[in-house]
Amino acid sequence: MVQNKSVTFLKYPQEYPVPGEHFAVETNELHVELKEGDVLLRNLYISLDPYMRGKMRNAKSYTAGFQIGKTMDASGVSEVIESKNATFPVGTVVTGFVGWEQYSVISGAQGLRPIANPRNPKIPLSSYVGVLGMPGLTAYSSLKIIGQPKSGETIFISAASGAVGQIVGQISKRLGLRVVGSAGSDEKVDFLLKELKFDAAFNYKKGSILENLRAAAPEGVDIYFENVGGETLEAALEMMNTHGRIIACGMISVYNTTTPYGVRNLFHIIGKRITIRGFIVSDFAQECGTDFAKDVGSWLANGDIIYKEDIADGIDNAPDAFVGMLQGKNFGKQVVKIADL
Amino acid sequence: MVQNKSVTFLKYPQEYPVPGEHFAVETNELHVELKEGDVLLRNLYISLDPYMRGKMRNAKSYTAGFQIGKTMDASGVSEVIESKNATFPVGTVVTGFVGWEQYSVISGAQGLRPIANPRNPKIPLSSYVGVLGMPGLTAYSSLKIIGQPKSGETIFISAASGAVGQIVGQISKRLGLRVVGSAGSDEKVDFLLKELKFDAAFNYKKGSILENLRAAAPEGVDIYFENVGGETLEAALEMMNTHGRIIACGMISVYNTTTPYGVRNLFHIIGKRITIRGFIVSDFAQECGTDFAKDVGSWLANGDIIYKEDIADGIDNAPDAFVGMLQGKNFGKQVVKIADL
Numbered sequence: 001m002v003q004n005k006s007v008t009f010l011k012y013p014q015e016y017p018v019p020g021e022h023f024a025v026e027t028n029e030l031h032v033e034l035k036e037g038d039v040l041l042r043n044l045y046i047s048l049d050p051y052m053r054g055k056m057r058n059a060k061s062y063t064a065g066f067q068i069g070k071t072m073d074a075s076g077v078s079e080v081i082e083s084k085n086a087t088f089p090v091g092t093v094v095t096g097f098v099g100w101e102q103y104s105v106i107s108g109a110q111g112l113r114p115i116a117n118p119r120n121p122k123i124p125l126s127s128y129v130g131v132l133g134m135p136g137l138t139a140y141s142s143l144k145i146i147g148q149p150k151s152g153e154t155i156f157i158s159a160a161s162g163a164v165g166q167i168v169g170q171i172s173k174r175l176g177l178r179v180v181g182s183a184g185s186d187e188k189v190d191f192l193l194k195e196l197k198f199d200a201a202f203n204y205k206k207g208s209i210l211e212n213l214r215a216a217a218p219e220g221v222d223i224y225f226e227n228v229g230g231e232t233l234e235a236a237l238e239m240m241n242t243h244g245r246i247i248a249c250g251m252i253s254v255y256n257t258t259t260p261y262g263v264r265n266l267f268h269i270i271g272k273r274i275t276i277r278g279f280i281v282s283d284f285a286q287e288c289g290t291d292f293a294k295d296v297g298s299w300l301a302n303g304d305i306i307y308k309e310d311i312a313d314g315i316d317n318a319p320d321a322f323v324g325m326l327q328g329k330n331f332g333k334q335v336v337k338i339a340d341l
Numbered sequence: 342m343v344q345n346k347s348v349t350f351l352k353y354p355q356e357y358p359v360p361g362e363h364f365a366v367e368t369n370e371l372h373v374e375l376k377e378g379d380v381l382l383r384n385l386y387i388s389l390d391p392y393m394r395g396k397m398r399n400a401k402s403y404t405a406g407f408q409i410g411k412t413m414d415a416s417g418v419s420e421v422i423e424s425k426n427a428t429f430p431v432g433t434v435v436t437g438f439v440g441w442e443q444y445s446v447i448s449g450a451q452g453l454r455p456i457a458n459p460r461n462p463k464i465p466l467s468s469y470v471g472v473l474g475m476p477g478l479t480a481y482s483s484l485k486i487i488g489q490p491k492s493g494e495t496i497f498i499s500a501a502s503g504a505v506g507q508i509v510g511q512i513s514k515r516l517g518l519r520v521v522g523s524a525g526s527d528e529k530v531d532f533l534l535k536e537l538k539f540d541a542a543f544n545y546k547k548g549s550i551l552e553n554l555r556a557a558a559p560e561g562v563d564i565y566f567e568n569v570g571g572e573t574l575e576a577a578l579e580m581m582n583t584h585g586r587i588i589a590c591g592m593i594s595v596y597n598t599t600t601p602y603g604v605r606n607l608f609h610i611i612g613k614r615i616t617i618r619g620f621i622v623s624d625f626a627q628e629c630g631t632d633f634a635k636d637v638g639s640w641l642a643n644g645d646i647i648y649k650e651d652i653a654d655g656i657d658n659a660p661d662a663f664v665g666m667l668q669g670k671n672f673g674k675q676v677v678k679i680a681d682l
Contacts, residue, residue, distance in 0.1 A: 054612060229607060248610045255608070262603015266570060267592045269619040271395060276617040278610040 004030040005315045006101030009066040012058050016256045016326060019319035022056065023072065030103055034084045037108040041078035043098050044341055047129035048074065048312075048322045048334040049163065050227075053255040071099040075134055077115070077125045078104065079341060085109045093118035093341065095128045100318055102338055118341065122301050124309075125341060130333040131167060131300055131307040132293070134281055138249060139167035140292045141284035146247045146277045147223045151176030154217050156236055159227035160201065161188040161308065163333035164249060167296070168225050169196050170305040177223075180216045182209070182232065184328040191331075195306060204228075210235040220244075226276075229253045230261035237268045248278040256326055308332030345371040346656045347442030350407040353399050357597045357667060360660035363397070364413065371444050375425045378449040382419035384439050385682055388470035389415065389653075389663045389675040390504065391568075394596040412440040416475055418456070418466045419445065420682060426450045434459035434682065436469045441659055443679055459682060463642045465650075466682060471674040472508060472641055472648040473634070475622055479590060480508035481633045482625035487588045487618045488564045492517030495558050497577055500568035501542065502529040502649065504674035505590060508637070509566050510537050511646040518564075521557045523550070523573065525669040532672075536647060545569075551576040561585075567617075570594045571602035578609045587617040597667055649673030 005027050013022040032040050052074070055066045066072050076098035080088050088094060088109050096112035098104040106112060115128060123132070130136065143149060155172045157165045160181025169192065172179045181192045181201040192201040200216035213221070213235045220241040226233060229251025236246070254260035268274060299305045310330040312321035318336045325334040346368050354363045373381050393415070396407045407413050417439035421429050429435060429450050437453035439445040447453055456469060464473070471477065484490060496513045498506045501522025510533065513520045522533045522542040533542035541557035554562070554576045561582040567574060570592025577587070595601035609615060640646045651671040653662035659677045666675040 233607065251608045251611060254605075260605045260608070262605045263607060264595075264601045264603045266574065266604055267595050267601070269589045269617060270591060270621075271619070273619045273621060273624065274617075275619070276610060276615075278612070278614045278616070280611075280614060283614065 002030040002103070003027050004101055004103045006071045006099055007315065007318050009056070009068060009070060009072050011068065013056055013256075014258055016323055017053075017056060019323065023319055025316055025319065032082065032103075032105060034082060034105065035107070037085050039080050039085050039088050039106050039109045039112070040082035041076075041094070041098060041104045041106060042081045043076050043078045043102060043104060043338045044093075045126045045129055046074040046076040046098065046100055046318070046336050046338065047133065047135075048318070048325055048336060049135070050250050050252045050255065050326065052322070053252075053326060071101055073097050074100055075129045076104075077128050088112060088114065093125070095133065100315065100336075102315055120301075126309055126311065126335045126337070127300065127307065129335060130163060130309060131305070132297060135163035135333060136167055136296050137285065137289065137292050138281040139164045140171060140296060141281065141288035142247045142249060142279055143168050143171055143223075143225070144288060145284055146275075146279065147225070147245055149175050149177055149223060152178075153222035154178040154180060154219060155223040155225060156180045156182075156213065156217060156221045156239070157225040157227070158182050158204075158232045158236075159250070159252065159328075160192055160198070161332060162227060162330075165225065165227060166196060166308060166332070167305070169198055173197060174304075178217075180213070180221070182212070182228075185331075188331060191308065195308075204232060210238055213239050223247065225249060227252060230263070234261075234263050234265055237263070237265050237274070240268060240272050240274055242272050244272060244274045246274060246276040248276055252326065252328075310334050312336045314338065343371040343444070344368050345442055345444045347412045347440055348656065348659050350397070350409060350411060350413050352409065354397055354597075355599055357664055358394075358397060360664065364660055366657055366660065373423065373444075373446060375423060375446065376448070378426050380421050380426050380429050380447050380450045380453070381423035382435070382439060382445045382447060383422045384417050384419045384443060384445060384679045385434075386467045386470055387415040387417040387439065387441055387659070387677050387679065388474065388476075389659065389666055389677060390476070391591050391593045391596065391667065393663070394593075394667060412442055414438050415441055416470045417445075418469050429453060429455065434466070436474065441656065441677075443656055467650055467652065467676050467678070468641065468648065470676060471504060471650060472646070473638060476504035476674060477508055477637050478626065478630065478633050479622045480505045481512060481637060482622065482629035483588045483590060483620055484509050484512055484564075484566070485629060486625055487616075487620065488566070488586050490516050490518055490564060493519075494563035495519040495521060495560060496564040496566060497521045497523075497554065497558060497562045497580070498566040498568070499523050499545075499573045499577075500591070500593065500669075501533055501539070502673060503568060503671075506566065506568055507537060507649060507673070508646070510539055514538055515645075519558075521554070521562070523553070523569075526672075529672060532649065536649075545573060551579055554580050564588065566590060568593060571604070575602075575604050575606055578604070578606050578615070581609060581613050581615055583613050585613060585615045587615060589617055589619040593667065593669075651675050653677045655679065
């Protein structure tokens with residue numbers, strides 16, 4: 001018998017989810033009976049992303065929540081190992097939504113897309129859930145549509161070494177913006193400055209966020225790429241220029257607390273004529289998907305942009321890796337490697 | 342000698358401005374020597390508006406601040422009583438920026454516009470600083486451009502009986518929206534329901550704002566017309582529907598305090614893909630000015646919309662009227678009548 005380790009959602013957390021209490025690894029025997037159209041996948045990588053914390057709530061949200069007692073889902077990279085679907089023969093490598101587990105049956109192969117050249121040495125497979133996947137499209141599309149960046153402007157990016165931030169920063173540099181980032185360790189700040197060539201960066205855990213931002217962006221901020229919320233948003237509002245744009249991508253600082261920080265200076269939205277816009281990546285997929293794949297695919301293949309990943313090893317480590325990511329312990333985009341191709 | 346009573350700005354307030362301390366009525370003799378192009382105005386009405394509190398700060402803002410020791414300015418309706426400008430002969434009635442005073446010299450007649458039929462019995466002169474002036478254009482243009490209202494949607498308007506809110510509400514009703522308003526007294530709520538035909542309205546001083554709003558808008562809010570900020574904004578964010586729009590016109594609840602309310606649920610901006618946009622009326626004047634004058638002018642003349650004003654009598658009462666307006670004591674658009682035509 002083949003065993004299938006999976007991560008099951010157990011209970012809604014109020015603050016940080018706790019492995020073993022709110023979600024846990026379980027082992028079951030794999031019984032597979034494919035119907036016409038179905039495929040069996042051997043999962044290679046899954047993506048862990050902050051938005052998943054929103055699926056741990058018992059509330060209406062933009063994505064269906066995780067179901068108590070069921071395997072959690074994620075975008076992944078997988079190999080077809082059994083198939084009743086002519087489009088996805090055995091051996092096809094695909095991306096799509098799978099379980100946090102070693103093997104997934106995908107009914108009707110729903111949502112799967114084949115990867116054309118899965119053994120391209122320049123494009124690691126994990127890229128397809130990162131820079132070439134949802135986080136990459138998130139960065140590319142929202143910067144373009146909400147940010148409307150213009151050469152010479154200043155962009156401030158919080159969580160700038162994370163899955164989305166590092167792409168936003170590198171695209172912004174290519175567009176001629178002045179790029180300022182914040183991150184949660186000196187090592188991350190060094191990476192922003194030395195590897196990603198940010199113009200300025202600071203560790204938000206050292207000193208006043210506002211004073212750090214003021215020193216890093218003395219001419220003010222035209223675009224704020226918001227991943228954090230709370231005190232960082234307050235500092236950004238303080239430093240925004242007239243007609244500034246805030247791309248509201250995430251607010252990770254408030255996802256795991258029952259007492260979120262209250263932002264006190266929203267009146268700047270009026271005085272400075274600021275636009276704040278929330279989005280989810282699917283809002284922009286149709287408009288930007290093709291350009292994104294072409295642009296970012298070629299930049300990555302040519303080495304014009306780099307992409308740092310934090311790879312947890314094995315499904316057993318997925319719950320701890322997820323909590324670590326919520327706490328900012330990851331350095332680069334968090335993925336879980338489940339198996340080799 | 343003719344005397345000219347005027348209101349002089351004395352000192353930056355931290356909280357509510359105090360007449361006599363931060364601004365005060367002074368009396369001076371009127372000495373006028375017009376240069377070529379200048380006019381002398383006898384002021385009939387001036388407009389008192391919440392945005393003026395922002396001009397009482399020693400900080401960069403979207404409009405030049407009031408100058409210590411100088412007469413405060415406002416939009417007004419005035420009669421030309423002396424002229425060295427052929428475009429504005431004596432007897433012309435005009436609108437434009439004047440002082441909080443009985444008589445103003447306008448160098449080069451800058452910014453003045455003549456009123457074509459100042460004795461039209463259907464259009465009181467005070468309308469030109471209210472429903473047909475800046476507050477009217479504010480309501481009309483921002484509802485159209487930021488709000489993008491669609492028939493069947495629900496709009497929530499705070500400070501709904503105020504200078505801007507009452508126009509937003511009536512235009513929204515014409516467009517087929519469900520209209521919900523909040524105001525600060527039962528008398529104002531009655532006015533919204535009975536005179537302006539709002540679908541629902543509540544007194545924000547009675548009970549929980551969130552629970553009042555939930556009861557008034559059980560299907561949620563598609564457009565929030567924001568005049569208030571703080572706890573009302575928090576309640577609106579809680580009740581917003583997906584792809585909701587927040588028209589950030591004002592946040593009067595935080596203008597007069599050094600400890601503004603902290604808004605804790607901004608994460609809804611992401612989950613509900615909300616757009617919040619601040620603006621000032623001049624942003625939209627070119628795009629909307631002509632349609633506004635035609636539409637609102639005819640609606641007002643035909644009695645299709647009504648406009649409630651709170652008229653303080655005489656320049657001596659202007660400082661108290663201004664503080665009263667900041668405290669919500671006005672009922673309808675606050676103006677000061679200085680003289681009859």
